[in-house]
Amino acid sequence: AAGVIQSPRHLIKEKRETATLKCYPIPRHDTVYWYQQGPGQDPQFLISFYEKMQSDKGSIPDRFSAQQFSDYHSELNMSSLELGDSALYFCASSHSGGEGEKLFFGSGTQLSVL
């Protein structure tokens, strides 16, 4: 079965650079979530989109922005990167059904900021 696809798997950037992470949800899933997991930490919710509109916002820095496109894929744009942005970034998708949907996670993008 198709899963959530994230690209790239690994990304190395330097401080103050920008990065773009991409997420392709499971077909027919209409909701996308972004989570950030620092080393040895639990995943923290950043932002979510439902039907291409932002639906909720968590602890996402102002330097980050995201959007969901007409084909439901999503991109997380990160500017002025800092050392503390080094983390595993997960995208998850779900199909909204009025219940607590199962969130299916991608394999993550490991971002290293040097």
Add this chain to the structure above:
Amino acid sequence: AQKVTQAQTEISVVEKEDVTLDCVYETRDTTYYLFWYKQPPSGELVFLIRRNSFDEQNEISGRYSWNFQKSTSSFNFTITASQVVDSAVYFCALSELFTGANSKLTFGKGITLSVRP
């Protein structure tokens, strides 16, 4: 505010032992969902189970079983006859529900399980 507490941080067992991972949660919602995810060394998050707040039946899936006790706000996970491949970080999570569409997860800090041969 919602909170998930996984008091155990690291557990080490020998293969074939049974092991229980504890999860205690806090929420003011009357309707909520609880999840367990497994994160093996490769890093991906693997969905294990979802349970809604109205269903207190325990569940068994192969060597895995879950005990949901609403009275104590606990959702514990037991692995029977553990295997080396069970070595991973296990996260318990709670979902907030919004009207209509989507929900986000609040994770516990995770429990690192090491199963030795």
